[in-house]
Amino acid sequence: MAEKQTYDPATIEPKWQQFWAEHKVFAAKNPGEPGFDARKPKFYALDMFPYPSAAGLHVGHPEGYTATDIVSRFKRAKGFNVLHPMGWDAFGLPAEQYAIQTNTHPAITTERNIGTFRRQLQRLGFSYDWDREFATSDPAYFRWTQWIFKKLHERGLAYESNAPVWWCEELGTVLSNDEVVGGRSERGNHPCERRPLRQWVLKITDYAERLLTELDPLDWSESLKTMQREWIGRSEGAEIDFDVEGHAGTKIRVFTTRPDTLFGASFMVLSPEHPLVAKITTPACRAAIDDYVRMAAGKSELERTELAKDKTGVFTGAYALNPLFGEGDPRQRIPVWIADYVIVSYGTGAIMAVPAGDERDFEFATRFGLPVPGIFAPETGDAEHDAAVAAGRKCVAGEVPYAAHCRTADGLALAGKSKVAAVTAVIDWLRARGRGEAKTTFKMRDWLFSRQRYWGEPFPVLHTEDGVELMADEALPVTLPQMADFKPGGQPESPLIRAREWVATKDSKGRPAQREINTMPGAAGSSWYFLRFCDPKNEREFCSKAASDYWLPVDLYVGGTEHAVGHLLYSRFWTKVLHDLGLVRVNEPFFKLYNQGMIQSFAWQDGRGAIVMPTDVREDGDAGFHKDTGEALTKIITKMSKRYGNVVNPDDVVGEYGADTLRLYEMYMGPLADSKPWNPKDVPGVHRFLGRVWRLCVPEDPAAGAQHTWLRQDRAGDPALEKLLQRCIHKVEGDVERLAFNTAIAAMMIFVNEATGRMDGLSRDQLRRFVQVLAPFAPHLAEELWQRLGGQGLLAYANWPLVDPQALVDDEVEIAVQVLGKVRGRAVVPTGAGNDVLLAAARAAVAAQLEGKTIVKEIVVPGKLVNFVVK
């Protein structure tokens, strides 16, 4: 007997992948190109492009990619021009570290890794337009990254700075704020320290206000918007100048959000790094101050910000003068301290301390025995509390009535004013006297834009006799020199310094000049790649205005939360700058952003909490035992990691079940946004489903042909199946729009289960339509069946089947009948029946429960239920 015709992804998947690639089935046409259809709306579906690591693709990658692929295929079927590209974020530290480890040039390892990633992605049948592929390390691409840097420089948004930056000895480079977490590098968890180094910095703070307000209308999750808002960290207040006693002309400027509490400023705190510390410290205090400053500098950021630690600080010996009070007022003269709870880089690096109104200042005052002048007169009714606050024994924040003595001789008086009014009053008073002004500050710092590494974009910058010179557009791209040894030198200097011939060059006037030896950070190339995808081959421009006008903004951007404040902020910043230059129409690049959850995995833990590798575990159902000791183990859910031995390789899954099963399983696991564990036992379930779909079309016996006999011609299908199919199409449509892929798949399973029960009632037309619905999820199987069913042309180009709204309505509905809110019966009534019909049917259904009771109220929800309230 001949082989059975079973569902065999290993033959159909490569077949269709090859066909799609050869015929460029998913190539997107730009306006003006032959074949472009201007009548169609556009849809730009984008994945956060991957960093091609040596480890290859991880099952986490295809989760988001499958989601955007489903939407892309769906939108094509719905008549959209779809842009769905893929490329590589290829410059950066990990590539370079891997290159160093394997002693291979990063260009080579990167190319090899990209090859692996591309092959793995193509095995999953994603409908990318591969003609638009590029890597950020391609000279044809980074030429324009350099060009954009020039534009930023022209606008005054790029500058050199010598301010302290995060230096990571282990990585041999500086890192930006979002790359350092708690004083350690995000990548590798190495210790970092602050040190001053000459660096290129981008003035993202100029855009802080816009980055904040223009976030509002975006279709992003609230939690992500909150993260960005907090990172930007806007706060409104005032800057106030304090004179220093005995130092005429020297002023200490502070930033405060509570200028209304100036009456209670009883000391002042400078950060240890504040430039005036050395100047104002008195000889008697100098030794202690020097010690403290040295100690603060030696502390890691982690130690300095450690939670719940006691505050430390030292008196400078100097006194500042509160601008509110005149000579002779005992409140005028306040001591100046230094303490490391004040951060040099925020605000002015100095604060006025108001212990009565600020928890931190109160703690400091208490610890060092400084006075706490009361400035509030609360009336909470709690006499003890009110008295304590008035006397300065307790600290309060927020809206509290001011004490009567909060007044100046010349008419400023806060008593009776609201907080907002008091803030305004104090600012007005200060401004009139040139002692302060309203001020808004941001936590966000400028973007540290240079790295001391080899594998990144060189700057289009020369250092000449006259200073910095930007290179001409024609000289771009500035490519990296070939170097045999690109390791960091242990110095805070780029390895490029050793490429002497490359560094030494001539400026535009023919004089000797040196190239900039720092390179750009990894986030440079990824800050505009979504633009380049619109016009990836353009040699004259970074992206034609026509192309970006058409495709942007990105309609759906899917990726992980880890880029919440880095990449997403930088991309928004660059887009706004390019917009301001008139080069891009949109002001925001990503209209809808969706964060997929993490795919986790099971791991085993013993009684001490130690991880037990799966190879040492004997599984028995859901329980697990140590193979050697027999100890019962606990199953935990955690991220996939080599340490736990629980990494799932997509290649293995594709090898065993096929790409369609992998895609379908990842979408079926649960909501896209949730983190959820990979359960190998669940995978066969979706594979079985695909096998059933296959059998709906293809007979087991090859002698019976490529499709069941009843599918060889058109004839009417089973009306009950028709109704189910209509429902299924409708449900999938709605679910795909809201990215609820798990429930869409459930709906398809329901249909297939029914259809399997009466297979020969299924018509060719019905099965074709079902296959169309399946196509975005399992495109290979769908395309194969479409062909066997004699579908017109390619399924990839077919229009989404229409739903007949009539078909969604049943003639009859079953309603629930409740008595006192509990379901006691059911009744079948005609759809759209009036309340009286419903009530009559309902009464009959629960007659027994109503017996001997009085109906107090009848609640009717048409088409759903009837509830009797009885007594």
Added chain:
RNA sequence: GCGGGCGUGGCGGAACGGCAGACGCAGCGGCCUUAAAAGCCGCAGGUUCGCAAGGACCGUGAGGGUUCGAGUCCCUCCGCCCGCACCA
């Protein structure tokens, strides 16, 4: 500490304020098979009454509230996850 999210069967998860547990996994029974695998058909939250058909009660982390009706809305608490964390 502050902000946000989440707690539903043995497991992953469904459920516009209206029949909790769709769909899948694991489980059980049956058909097919010499046997198994595969496949197909069916059962299935818990407790309990009943020979059965079919009932009853309890059930969405805990407690309270709003409502004719709460997994869903409100308050308090517990637990888990994420983000921020001396930002003046």
